Amino acid sequence: MAFNISESLLERVRTAATRAKSRAYDDEIKTYINACLYDLDRLNILFDEDDLEDEIAVAVITYVKSKFGTTDASYKESMAKTYEDLRQILMTDKSHKKVT
Incomplete structure (x- = not known):
């Protein structure tokens, strides 16, 4: 399943994950964004994939940081834990709960 990844989300994640303007890793970053969504x-x-709220964007950023950008394993583990915590909060937040 492929999601609509806006240029503004890609820019936010690229900046947060790489601190660079380079588009060299955009395809890899998009893969991780898609996996997170x-x-x-x-x-x-x-979530509205065309207009992500900040808390969803932060979850995406922490997910990408847990997979990309550094060789520091402890930092990646920290970001993975942060993503898991945010995901848990989002699962219990009524404003982000799908009615099934």
């Missing part, structure tokens, strides 16, 4: 969708966390 799939994970959130799989957990029935509601």
Whole structure:
């Protein structure tokens, strides 16, 4: 499943993950963004892919940072834990809960 990844989201994630303006890794970053949005969708966390709220964007950024950008394993683990915590909060937040 491919999500609509806006240029503004890609820019936010690229800046947060690489601190650079380079587009050299955009395809890889988009892959991780898509994987994160799939994970959130799989957990029935509601979001508008065309207009992500800040808390969803932060979850995406932490997910990407847990996979990309540094060789520091402890930092990646820290970002993965942060993503898991944010995901848990989003799962219990009624404003992000899909009615099934």
